Amino acid sequence: MTPKDQIITIDVIEPQATFSLREICERGHCHAEFVIKLVSYGIIAPLEETADIPQWSFDLGALARLRKAQRLQRDFRMNLPGLAMSLELLDEVESMRREVDRLNRQLRQLLGEW
């Protein structure tokens, strides 16, 4: 077996696996101020939004959203209110796409087209 082709034991992210503010900044290559701004615009949320900001922790969904926000900001030069709205609309589109897919499949089954 080459090092390129190895079997590794995996570590499944449990819902409770979290990143501290410091860790999320490190992984997102950004300053804490940027994360705090995203939180104040409701783009991402810590698990518990306490007044003690350094104690905030985030889940993997928040990290993924932070990265997405960064890409959109970089590629479309969006400001934060625009970013917040785009992400909300994208979420809505995504959940509608899923729902339409699911309903279409059920409809096809009900119509006997399987």
Add this chain to the structure above:
Amino acid sequence: MDFKDYYAVLGVGESASAEEIKKAYRKLARKYHPDVSKEADADEKFKDLGEAYEVLKDPEKRAEYDQLRKYGARADGSFEPPPGWQSASGFGRGGYTEADARQFSDFFEEIFGGGRRSARGFDTGGFGGFRQGHSMRGEDIHARLPLFLEEAFNGCEKQVQFKVHEADEQGRLVARNKTLKVKIPAGMRDGQHIRLKGQGAPGVGGGENGDLFIEVELAPHPHFTVEGHDVVLTLPVAPWEAALGATITVPTVDSKVNLKIPPGSNTGRRLRLKGKGFPGKHPGDLIVVLQVVMPEQHAGQAEALYRQLAEAEKNFNPRSRLHV
């Protein structure tokens, strides 16, 4: 090496003005941005767009590209730069740029690549905190892994391929394809992540390696749909099975069970089989939705029996809700 027609990528003519190029780029970038588009090759298209725009928006690079386009492209679509070619506007000297040049093609690298691939000092687009000289944590890598429902249900072993950027002996940043065999545990649902610690890009200057995050994507199943932890099956039943009740063999994702249909059932009735949904600490249920179906062709005596039934059920109005 293939020649890249940057004008075709942006869908503009070679005489397009800077303004037209900017407009075309902006429009296509919105369409193919991988965070927005659902097209399968959006990633690739978006990269091509960025690369094409990087060249055509810069008058100096565009002039060089036009020259090469005229002389370098061969009839079969392949391309070799003329001997001794050296760009005057390469990335190494081009000053500030927002593009992530690591993503660009070999073609771009060959033409404009003078010394841009250094592990220290590249700039991924400037969100701060990612600058030369420090020890730096390796990039996390996010990959998607499509699974069939059966694979997600039972767990499986899968090969995951991804690109990782790491420094070679000369300290230049090179893309390397990495393949890992990963044991996927049973019960992974759509959108769930697996973290492979330290399997992302290597750290720089003693920094920790990044992680690889794999997002599970469930492929649609011809019979089953998934709702959270539950699996939903539409089950066709004959009218007499629905009316009289029956015990029916029903497929689950990984085996079969016998299901008792209560008498007097109708289309749309949901029957719940506890614990036959997604496995896990809190296993989901299998939800069976009944669908009463008629035979395509009836047996000979059926007509007489239907007449008897029509007589016996003559007070039933299936259209009462339509007030007719």
